[in-house]
Amino acid sequence: MHPARLWRPLGETGGSAPVNIQCRLCNHFCNIAPDETGLCGVRKNVGGKLFTLVHDKVAAANLDPVEKKPLYHFLPGTNTFSFGTAGCNLACSFCQNYSLSTTPRLTGNITGQLTRPERIVALAIESGAKSIAYTYSEPTVFFELMAETAELAIQHGLKNIMVSNGFQSPECLAELKDLIHACNIDLKAATESFYHTICNAHIRPVLRNLKTIRDMGWWLEVTTLLVPGENDSKDEIETLARFINDELGSDTPWHISRFHPTYKMQDHVATPLEALEQAAAIGKKAGLHYVYVGNIHGHEGRDTQCPACGCTVIRRKSYTAAKNDYSHCPACKAHIAGVWSTNDLR
Template identity: 45%
Template sequence: MHEARFWKKGEGQAVRCGLCRFQCTIPVGRQGRCGVRENRDGTLYTTVYGRSISEQVDPIEKKPLYHVNPGSLSFSIATVGCNFRCLHCQNHQISQWPLSGRPPAGEILSPAEIVRRARQAGCDSIAYTYTEPTIYFEYAHDTAVLARRAGLRNLFISNGYIMPEPLAALAPYLDAANIDLKAFRDDVYRKLTGASLDGVLETLKDYRRHGIWVEVTTLVIPGRNDDDDQLRGIARFIACELGCEVPWHVTAFYPTYKLLDAPPTPADTLRRARDFGREAGLLHVYTGNVHDPEGGHTFCSGCGERLIERRGFHVVAMRLEGGCCRQCGTRLAGLFT
């Protein structure tokens, strides 16, 4: 067991967790909403420190992060547990593991060993992903500190519900994040995830205030978040509150987990979302999970030159020099080596 950070004593032996925006009050012998932070005799512990349930070398495009070392590899890890209850979770077997009442599972993998394996695999970064990295904050933080010393970048693939204080503690070591923005109506957000829209919007702005590179993903689900008002609202929020240079990934939904009654997303819906993004002034809108010949390429905002050509998750051509377009010299926003 590893003592958790960001909690306070409550009444009796209860504790108040301050890690995510749910701010659970946890009685003795119980866990928070995430299922992996447990009150033992009035002290909050994380039950997943050093326990990796998944370990994989992925193209960074799979995160998806298209403006961070394109074409590089990212060493990806996760623990069990999540603070959201997404009806369409693609990794529900591990994210919702604690709900089964089973003890935490995973390979014993120290932060130092993660960094060693990442370097051995030729990765440029470590991605904290698959479930929700916020809920294994201590493990991710300690790994990120060692990764930064070793010259590796740190990436969060997150639902965007961390509180400001822990984000501030992590920010010096966190280079980039892809944050899901799952809808643009609070009632839809609560039905899909159990969380509030405003909490995610505030967290996104917090990431940007810390200077962390952000890309936003919206899984477009027919009948839930595919109406014009929501798609336009997301596009305008990104452009006005985060910046026109922030990439927006609009991806297709396929029925999964508890959301089997919605059909797959038509390609035309994603193209409509892309049009709304461009209308709002976004410079980079990408479509994913569907066949779209132009959906994964990166174009220069200055001259329109195709700067990064992708096939699926793989970069097949790059026309950048020092992060700038070779044709007109316009700098492409993002993190490049």
């Protein structure tokens, strides 16, 4: 156990009895009684103080192409050292990574290998990665490990990537402001009912955080997993596309990903290819310059087209794009939005 940050006691702390705690890390703002954990299952009230149970418990680590996060406009062709701990603050019925995300909440069991930030950064450097990605489960719930690792990574010339559901508290995002360079945030649906009934969360904090992230200047890409019959109506896709285009900007890449039946949604079919293509067409019609079809290998919907002349600027046969300078269309010289080299970063 390691002391957690971003919490406050509820009630008087001077007496002998331990008090409840409000965790202020994400928008659940859990009220945690002594000896209990919050909804994520990895932050515990011990004696009136909050502790994180995953501070140095890395449960998954890999060297991944940055395109796998997915980030298509951030240092393409480079690898990112990716890791995550157990636990998540949401409870999505369609979770594609449920064994990692749900175990602490459902069983109290927290798997992982003792790994300090120094070791993570050393492994990233040894592997030749250009960045570290906080991913796989939900990095918000391992905030302390992410923040310490990110700070050290910057000192060693690495960049930091967060792959998240975007349900952080404002305090959490403010703490991360100068530590993260790029992120992919899920925008899971256009409705509160989807977020509430399927994910045990709320949509408004996610929409607010997306705008905050855009204002903070991190490179931002957005992902929507299209679940048949749940979030794939034409109206909803139009609403999502309009929000991204109007509030985040037409240069924001939008990844529309294929759902595979899993966890509590094994009764649903995988997203048909036509549905993904139709959603991508709606995104482009709304004005978005870069809309991608995800989770389908070899599909041309993964390529980047020049928004001015339509010529293909980046082909992505598998995950890895060839290394190049993609900042301008080779045909018409129009600007292609993105972070194409570390010189483009602060």
